[in-house]
Amino acid sequence: MITLMSAVLVAALLALAGPALESMFNQAMDTVGS
Template structure:
């Protein structure tokens, strides 16, 4: 259980770096000179990229924290089925 913090940090650190890069991309892409000339119904792709990455970070964090407990529950259920 004491290695859980190290595992979670090792999993979350690269994702945080990826989110920082994506945030910089979103910030820089909104400054383009032709931004006003775009079609008014054009989607905000960088915004959706950020939402997707943030969702992935939440799922990874939950799995990192709850993974051992879920694995224990699964093993316990398989042992009951096997008996």
Template sequence: MKQIMNRMALLLCTISLAPGPASAHGATGRTRPGDHRERGDVPGWVMITLMSAVLVAALLALAGPALEGLFNQAMDKVGQ
């Protein structure tokens, strides 16, 4: 599990250090034809998604055994 977390951290560092996409504004400050002002921030959403996945994986790694114990305890009580 530690290897997976290290790989995810390395991936996040690589993504955060990668240069962003070229700006829609040229040197003159005009937008290119076909570009929309509300196009969205795709790299930002990708980063949020990856960070969320890393958080879920980290929480599962830390709380997994406790959650498994609670689940098994509940199933034992139901089975009685």
């Protein structure tokens, strides 16, 4: 049960943090590219 809860928690964190990390990465790439 704890394993399942941990897996759900990690999946939720990835779902929430994914777009933010991607936008930050794109911003950094734009800064380096210009």
